[in-house]
Amino acid sequence: MKPVKVYIPQDSAALSVGADEVALSVQERAESLNIPLQIVRNGSRGMLWLEPLLEVESKDGRIAFGPVSVEDIDALFEKKFWESREHPLCLGLTEEIPFFKKQERLTFARCGVTDPLNIEEYQKYDGFLGLKNALKMTPQAVCLEVRESGLRGRGGAGFPTGIKWQTVLEAESDEKYICCNADEGDSGTFADRMIMEGDPFSLIEGMVIAGYGVGAQEGLIYLRSEYPYAINILEKAIQIATDNNWLGDNIQGSGFSFSLEVRKGAGAYICGEETSMLESLEGKRGLVRSKPPIPALSGFMGKPTVVNNVLSLTTVPIILAKGASYYESFGIGRSRGTQPFQLGGNVKQGGLIEKAFGLTLRDLIYDYGGGTRTGRNVRTVQVGGPLGAYLGEDQFDLALGYEEMSAGGGMLGHGGVVVFDDTVNMAQQARFAFEFCAVESCGKCTPCRIGAQRGLETMDKVIAGEDVSENLNLLDDLCELMKDGSLCAMGGLTPLPVESAIRNFPNDFNSDNDSRK
């Protein structure tokens, strides 16, 4: 009898709530009862509130059960979960769960579906199709295809990826590099981690295409040390890809060679800034560089370098597989394609939502997220990480796109949305923004290094009720200075959460009138 496939994720979010223990327990029980089950450790589907999500293959598609804990295993076996949908944790077909069904999965098409380290399965689900196409094109045509797709840097800055590639292609040098920025330090974001753990070959494929497109033969992935599982999976994936000649010399007989290496970060948030990351890769303190020169002309070791975010690179394969116009057909305005949004914090149904640009925050928070986990009212969401704005209820109808968010006083960033309920004190959040900047500033420029510290002290005075209006004026001034005078986005954007909190929630900054309910 052919064993029934049971999927239990090895994604670190799933592991953080006991996926390994569940997998072990299912395995042991199946063996002792002599039931032929084959456990596959897949990536996560991104419905993180349902983790550990156990799936069983059936003729209609995969059937989901979740969230499963070790205590549920007895009952699941009693109900014969591998052939029946009777157990109360059964959620029906995975792909019919509304949270999942409404999504448009392009970048994350395979994530959660496949075994991340099974290279045959990767190819069965259209893997390496983009690279095969690219290798038949000229490097110039590859850059053009990426440019025409409208893909913009998913790290947050939104710079057109194809234009960056074109600059590196045209730069004359005997050495060029592809550096993947996998230093996903923004709170509220986990899409890079999820795809590296759930579909690592897509990053490898994207980087080889980038290398071919611009004429680079070496790639480095700067991956934060806080992601040990992702490091482990990617290192294995690189080995497997090398063994199968998708990396290394003369890839698939094309004459093109490319090698790839993972470099572990060391806990510095600032190294997510591209020039600081390059310094760190070179073995130095992660001090931000002045631009120009831009990394595309003088990057790693002073050579022309493509620095791209994980999501930009993992999106490249589908663009080359299905064509620029297919990808470009999704989205709104100048935000083309899809964005993997990440919904976290105090939210009932948190997880990854990949969807064409243009849906609203309200869609994300309520339709997908189902409101807060605590059941209280949503007071604010912070969009785009610790340097992103705090938006209030009246801004929830903003369309999610780069320009649309900026026009509304916010920032899309890397697509992270953190939900807070009505117990949040916005003065404390503004204080934290300065505190975070003070801890994580690289210290190179004065507005950021000293400004963050002074901002923190001034916020303490505001919170203590000391000369509130005078100190708020001072903060206003300080924020202007940090925006205008900082070398990079760390100091330049720290005022965004601070000012948006003051603007949208003024009552929290008046100590006589604590607006918290």
Place this chain on the structure above:
Amino acid sequence: MSAFDEWSDNFATHLYEKYKNTKGALLPILHEIQDCLGCIPHAAVLHICDSLNLSKAEVDGVISFYHDFRRENDGRFEIKVCRAEACQAAGSEELVSYIQNRLSQAETQGTFRIEPVYCLGNCALSPSLMMDGKLHGRVSPERFDRLLTLQRTESA
């Protein structure tokens, strides 16, 4: 990881051979030393200066810049607790107070060290912490107690 548990000439030779062709080798070398020894001892710093042709100030500067690197291993067990916004929204500050209080009690005093981290990438299952390289999500005080007991039995 290499199998060295103290700084030695062999360890130094191993590092030199392994990284002699690596561009920007300092971080990988520091990581490997700390992974093996729990910290980066003074003797190792001197060796790095020689082999990479760097001044002591440069190497010390790198070690002090990054939160991960330590000059001394105090033997305490590290618990990384996320203090960033997504975890704050889910009650991490209350959890931190609970943990600090719990760890100051007699039976655990001096055996654990709590380190703040800013985001473990588990923002939909907050609050999160990392113990012994293992990530835990939706950590309540009760769950923390269970993890602590488990850890203490394992390391005993």
